[in-house]
Amino acid sequence: MSVSYMTHPLIKHKITLIRKETTGTNEFRKIIEEIAMLMGYEALADLPTTDVEVKTPIETTIQPVIDGKKLAVVPILRAGLGMVNGILALVPSAKVGHIGLYRDPETHQPHEYYCKLPDSIDERQIVVVDPMLATGGSAVDAVTMIKQHGGRKIKFMSIIAAPEGVSALMKAHPDIQLYVGCLDRQLNENAYICPGLGDAGDRIFGTI
Template identity: 75%
Template sequence: MDFSMDNVTIFTHPLIQHKISILRDKRTGTNEFRALIEEIAMLMGFEALRDLPLQDVEVETPIETCMTPMIAGKKMAVVPILRAGLGMVNGILALVPSAKVGHIGLYRDEVTHEPHEYYCKLPSPIEQRTIVVTDPMLATGGSAVAAVDFIKQHGGRNIKFMAIIAAPEGLKRLQESHPDIQIYIGHLDRQLNENAYICPGLGDAGDRIFGTK
């Protein structure tokens, strides 16, 4: 499936790929799976946040006073898509502990696989923040597109989307629907199956993070 890569980063870092391989293993238990999701999110976030704006502030070191760069502007926002996106939040907060956290709740129709909103709460003023939307899996792209739609409707402008694994179909849909956002993918998988699951994938990320079936 063809799509432009102008606004897409697909990671090749060995640490990220190694950890994703452990996630895929059906023998990986809940505790380890949850920890790996956080670690991968932090590694991806290190790259995704490289363009955060800086401003020089005055700091007194043990030697002298100097001007030194710190993150500028309103604190960034992390917005997980419930529920699996919650698993990535602490990885981002480890990098930017002062970030605000919003939430978007979506459920997928079992027949059409299309998303429906049931909750949306964003930190204010959202239009002044760098917004990182998290969801471990970008499958059909429906939930991702809907989540970005909701954020834009509330005034969000500088939006980044992070997924640990993605199907080409979902990546293409998100990129075509929102060509102005930056998209970060841990691994691009082969395809969706007839049930809209990513192949080879890693199963249901929410169930594996929270230990539910």
């Protein structure tokens, strides 16, 4: 697996803004979308293209367009939903799947409570989104489930990651590409990322 850490100053600046506890729901949601769009631009830099003929008002020319089946964006419920529109701003024709997981508190086994993916998932470039990569537990389970449904070409985008989450995902799925907005210091005893930004889902949906 390759891990790419974002270096663009606009991404860094916007991540700083969402960390602030005084950033309200409306602004938080908007900035999460903007970061997802900027990260998506970087993560999709290797999309394959094919040449097609187009007629300009001047002449006929051969030019590139994105090749293959439409992209699938797959948010991990619920916080991942906040990143979807950012990707759709770049690729409006992308399909959107959803994946919802919980861990059995006793067995710690992942249980899929919702999974709806676009058809021909094996042929699509998949972009899984979740703003926080903490322990990596849900990320690992989500990718496992997408693979069980046939997904093969998988990119994973997280705005803030803990080293523990990056290691867990790298170890479990060495074949995927991971894009991280900022690598934070560590997890605390409650599995929150430090310094982090708190609970991303609560801050996106105003449920604090």
